[in-house]
Amino acid sequence: MPELPDVEAFRQVLAAHTGDPITGVRVRDPGVLRDVGPRRLDRALRGHRFGTPRRHGKRLLAPAEGPVLTFHFGMTGSLSWHSHDDEPHPHDRVVLSLEDGELRYRDMRKLQGIRLMRDEAEAEESLSDLGPDAMEISRGDLDDLLARRRGRLKTVLTDQSALAGLGNLLADEICWHARVNPLRPARDLDEDDRAALHRAMRRVLRESVKAGRVPPRRSWLTGVRDRPDGTCPRHDVPLSRERMSGRTTVWCPRCQPC
Known part of the structure; x- marks a missing residue:
């Protein structure tokens, strides 16, 4: 199960592409989307650029010039970087295409998934059910x-x-x-x-x-x-x-x- 260190590693993968434009979103399995459909997700993100991602506990927030993508990795989720030519894995559920490669959300069991928040305020509200981050607690x-x-x-x-x-x-x-x-x-x-x-x-x-x-x-x-x-x-x-x-x-x- 991904825990704080795993999600921090996923944050670093995403942070390496801060400022890169999103050229498209390909949803290979909508079963990992929560409260958003494939077409709306693509419309909301295409042409936007990722800002600086942040992590709280096991959740990852990826701002994209207005909307915020939130990742909850559940038991088997991950986020990894690939070239466009890499063969897809059977459990690659959502592919975020950038100019020089792809970010792939992979999840075998699909217990949690990806949400689209309207803005930073809504993304922050989505964390209200969590306690303090274990890395930060005094x-x-x-x-x-x-x-x-x-x-x-x-x-x-x-x-x-x-x-x-x-x-x-x-x-x-x-x-x-x-x-x-x-x-x-x-x-x-x-x-x-x-x-x-x-x-x-x-x-x-x-x-x-x-x-x-x-x-x-x-x-x-x-x-x-x-x-x-x-x-x-x-x-x-x-x-x-x-x-x-x-x-x-x-x-x-x-x-x-x-």
Whole structure:
């Protein structure tokens, strides 16, 4: 699933074409369009130029001299740059043609998709259901967030209305780096736990953004979590697992005790 680092990488792909004129929009599968049809999307964007894109959590906003294109990548979405001659992928759903190539929105499962907003104000309003961006949240705001929320820490970290950008992999990774158990009640964390969590969040996100994804490093939880016999990179202790909201939560019982 694309998480904050993946979407930041998609933003950088789009940012490389700031100022380029859009020569056309080809919708290969309208099933990814939300509240807009193929013809209206093409009319709204053709001849316009992309402005500076921005990201909030897992969403990407692409202003185009008035209208704003918003991308929600769901479970399997991506945005990539191609030459006009590149063979299309079966899951390329929308192609934004520019003079020297194409931006392709690819999505296998089509759980979310693309929306067209009239202007920046409407685009900003579309983010009103999201909490603060995980890359930007301050230590104090994170403390306040955790103190206000009921439920387990992992649930709070992955609730996009509370904190935007973290998914399953990032939440587990951050908790492991902070040595905090993801199943603990969020409001029960003490000051040291909250400080460690904020430091770990900044470090993990910084390194993941550099890699363009949550990197599968052997020194990180991501490098071992999918192995049936995976052990903690710190202690070589077998990892613990539990299903939460349909996703597997992984932690080390030694360095992340309950």
